[in-house]
Amino acid sequence: MKILIIGGGPAGATAAKLLAKKYDVTLIQDRDWDKPCGGGTKIKLFDEMDIPKNLIKHKLNYIYMNYKNTKIKIDLKGENLAIVKRAEFDKTLRELAVKQGVKLYYGKFKRFKEKKAVIEIKKEKILFNFDILIAADGVNSSVRRALNLPPIPKTITHYAKIDKEIETCEFYFDEALGGKYYAWEFPHINKTHIGSVDKTSFNNFCKFLNIEVKPKGYFIPTWQENITIQKNNIYFVGDAASQVMPMSFEGIYYAIHSAKILADSIINQKDYKKEWNKRFLKEFKFMKFIEKIHQTKLKGLMIKLHKFEYMRTFSVNLWLHNYEC
Ligand SMILES: Cc1cc2nc3c(=O)[nH]c(=O)nc-3n(C[C@H](O)[C@H](O)[C@H](O)COP(=O)(O)OP(=O)(O)OC[C@H]3O[C@@H](n4cnc5c(N)ncnc54)[C@H](O)[C@@H]3O)c2cc1C
Known part of the structure; x- marks a missing residue:
């Protein structure tokens, strides 16, 4: 065949x-x-699908969630997030x-x-x-x-690679920076990939990071x-x-x-x-x-709940498929 x-x-x-x-x-x-991408994926993918581990450029054991003045560190319960090029x-x-x-x-x-x-x-x-x-x-x-x-069905994203080194991924949920979804920074060796959805949010995000950069647009499925x-x-x-x-x-x-x-x-x-x-x-x-x-007014509450250990553990276990949902 x-x-x-x-x-x-x-x-x-x-x-x-x-x-x-x-x-x-x-x-x-x-x-x-x-391909325009943050390059972040679950590290278990490499064992599950027999993919060479030398493709992993960063192994991350925590990330940050940001919303307004709240910054929450999420412990990923081990080096569970890989970044690839x-x-x-x-x-x-x-x-x-x-x-x-x-x-x-x-x-x-x-x-x-x-x-x-x-x-x-x-x-x-x-x-x-x-x-x-x-x-x-x-x-x-x-x-x-x-x-x-x-x-x-898809939404536009705007992204860019900037000369900055960061230690881990950060997600920004303020509407002004991330629109209906979120804005992000991902470490990439000596660079950082940044992105958001529509152009206005991306421009706001650049102002927030105090940088000037021209984005590229690419769609992602919804x-x-x-x-x-x-x-x-x-x-x-x-x-x-x-x-x-x-x-x-x-x-x-x-x-x-x-x-x-x-x-x-x-x-x-x-x-x-x-x-x-x-x-x-x-x-x-x-x-x-x-x-x-x-995408409702409950967004702030959902994020702030991650100040509690039980909520962080729930979200990480969900992400790692440790629960049947
Ligand atoms: C800005 C952005 C950031 C993202 N960040 C992440 C992330 O951090 N982690 C994550 O898991 N996902 C992320 N994604 C999503 C991820 O990139 C995609 O879901 C993933 O690439 C899907 O893989 P795929 O093989 O289905 O499609 P693709 O990776 O798009 O591969 C399709 C391939 O087909 C080729 N092709 C297209 N048309 C033709 C044609 N007519 N003939 C021949 N070849 C063709 C293309 O060149 C392409 O290489 C992100 C997406 C975007 C836009």
């Missing part, structure tokens, strides 16, 4: 590697680049897929023609056959567009239930399926695990959506509910 995967980010590269153990897999990636992380995942037998082409999916995928490689349009196609082509999925499916993740022999995974955790906006962990669910479903001929729902639906719905509360 021929499997064609469009997009070699965390989701596509993982699906490719796992499926290559059984099938003839081709992976199409448009370019090597540093996306350019290196994504490229390594693609290389691991190639080692497993995947054929990797640098090219761009354009459209479908007579049940084949049209891929542009070095300005030449080539038709690729497939029995199954996996769209792992991110939040702006061109496969979704080619199939006339509604686009992924998950909703009932997004199409399969149409006949075409499957969607990662950002292309909106599999980003509400509230935290963690996408790397869920893209990689969703790719594993998809690969297992194809190999074992199971229903992908059912399998994904079994594993993640409750957690995503619960976090969507928390996200909604954060």
Whole structure:
């Protein structure tokens, strides 16, 4: 069976590697680049998915939550948060897929023609056959567009890399800095990645940090239930399926695990959506509910509750999946 995967980010590269153990897999990636991202992910992902640990640039055992004049240190109960450099992380995942037998082409999916995928490689349009196609082509999925499916619900983010060294991640929940969601600072060796949602919030955040920098904009999915993740022999995974955790906006962990669910479903001929729902639906719905509360006047209270040890422990255990929700 021929499997064609469009997009070699965390989701596509993982699906490719796992499926290559059984099938003839081709992976199409448009370019090597540093995807706009804080690069923060749960450290347990590396053991769970056998990812080389030398990709971890920082191991963090605490973070800060900020709201108005309140700053709360959250102990992560060990070095549970990893920071990766996306350019290196994504490229390594693609290389691991190639080692497993995947054929990797640098090219761009354009459209479908007579049940084949049209891929542009070095300005030449080539038709690729497939029995199954996996769209792992991110939040702006061109496969979704080619199939006339509604686009992924999303919000804009603005981000920049600045010359500053910080020790750990900080999250800022004031509406002026983080809009409906939050603003963030993530350590990246001798730099810091900063971001917020809309441009006004980002500009306010820069003023607050006393810096001047030009941001880049990029979308991030805002998950909703009932997004199409399969149409006949075409499957969607990662950002292309909106599999980003509400509230935290963690996408790397869920893209990689969703790719594993998809690969297992194809190999074992199971229903992908059912399998994904079994594993993640409750957690995503619960976090969507928390996200909604954060968008009301209860936001301040929710954050201030983290002054209490029991609330910090609850949130960290929830993040680490130590509870069934
Ligand atoms: C500003 C920002 C900060 C973030 N910070 C974090 C964070 O700290 N932690 C976290 O877990 N998540 C974070 N996320 C979310 C995370 O980046 C994504 O959820 C994650 O990258 C999803 O992986 P993916 O493989 O599904 O998609 P992507 O990483 O987007 O990979 C898709 C790949 O497909 C390629 N592609 C697209 N179109 C085509 C085409 N037509 N043909 C061929 N190739 C194509 C792209 O080049 C891309 O490499 C952040 C997102 C943003 C925008």
